[in-house]
Amino acid sequence: MLRRLNIPGGSYLGLILLLWQLPNVHAFQTTNAKTLKVVATASMISDMVSQIAGEKIELTCIVPIGGDPHIYEPTPKDVQLVAQADLIVRNGLTFEGWLNELIENSGTSAKTITATDGITPIESQIYKNATDPHAWMDASNALVYIDNIKEALVNMDPQNASFYSYNHETYRDKILKTDTYIKEQIATIPVEKRILITSHDAFQYYGRRYSIRLESILGVSTDADIQTSDIIRLNKIIQENQVPALFIESTINPKVLQQLAKDNDVRIGGKLYADSIGDKDSPAPTYLDMLRHNTDVIVAGLTMDSVISDDMQEGQVGNKSLVYWSLAIALIILFAILIIIFNRS
Numbered sequence: 001m002l003r004r005l006n007i008p009g010g011s012y013l014g015l016i017l018l019l020w021q022l023p024n025v026h027a028f029q030t031t032n033a034k035t036l037k038v039v040a041t042a043s044m045i046s047d048m049v050s051q052i053a054g055e056k057i058e059l060t061c062i063v064p065i066g067g068d069p070h071i072y073e074p075t076p077k078d079v080q081l082v083a084q085a086d087l088i089v090r091n092g093l094t095f096e097g098w099l100n101e102l103i104e105n106s107g108t109s110a111k112t113i114t115a116t117d118g119i120t121p122i123e124s125q126i127y128k129n130a131t132d133p134h135a136w137m138d139a140s141n142a143l144v145y146i147d148n149i150k151e152a153l154v155n156m157d158p159q160n161a162s163f164y165s166y167n168h169e170t171y172r173d174k175i176l177k178t179d180t181y182i183k184e185q186i187a188t189i190p191v192e193k194r195i196l197i198t199s200h201d202a203f204q205y206y207g208r209r210y211s212i213r214l215e216s217i218l219g220v221s222t223d224a225d226i227q228t229s230d231i232i233r234l235n236k237i238i239q240e241n242q243v244p245a246l247f248i249e250s251t252i253n254p255k256v257l258q259q260l261a262k263d264n265d266v267r268i269g270g271k272l273y274a275d276s277i278g279d280k281d282s283p284a285p286t287y288l289d290m291l292r293h294n295t296d297v298i299v300a301g302l303t304m305d306s307v308i309s310d311d312m313q314e315g316q317v318g319n320k321s322l323v324y325w326s327l328a329i330a331l332i333i334l335f336a337i338l339i340i341i342f343n344r345s
Ligand SMILES: [Zn+2]
Pocket: 070, 134, 200, 201, 202, 220, 221, 222, 274, 275
């Protein structure tokens, strides 16, 4: 048969080798369209990437959920992760002070993008030439984040461009709805009560967008010491404005804020998520859930609505709910007495 095909003797080996190589041709093509390895620095950015890219990429987040990205210390595992990455997505605006060194140490050839490129930053009120990194707290800024993320994904993985574009559009609508929701909710707080007091200054973008005054114990980074003058200033603000509630944050030790609340006889309105989303069992498992949850907690706290949650300090269950519970128990006792009297007669 081979003779009839007129294949010269020396080529038999070549043909066998060619046939042997065929499955590998397919393998080569698969490797060529390999899954993009994306590394995000913080959990809210990682969630945005995940909403657009889904299962099409291999996504890892450096700072774990609940961790503080301001003061994060990279591990040897992070060096490896960054070394193998194709794309690194960071917030920028001095948020990840540890990232440049990590990138250098890893020797990575990954492309690095700054998700806040194109946003008008808020300058730090304390430090010259420093910017406030918490741009994600304003939902309208998230539109810039996701544009930058989508563009990078499409450029690096054009095969899935339509998938990324479709998800980007859908996510965009959800962000716009969240933005409107926050605006409407904050508008329900009486103007004189719109003062948000937190542990660190993470809500300036939120305040600028949704018209709420911000005060905090620490500055825009958590990497600082608490000044007595700040405590005195906050005591004054709380007393002068009869601030009804203060708010703790998921990534920061609440001790000082709890003391401030105790000293001024005001309650803790709840726990806010600022520098990290919550885990999947929390009320803020995604970036948009985080914004909505924060808004609900702020509105409830500042309008003195009763919220029963684990975040409240012991013995600080809202007064309204205490009244409701007392009434319910009194009614049950009354019914029980009536039933006993009715049965006896
Ligand atoms: Zn922060």
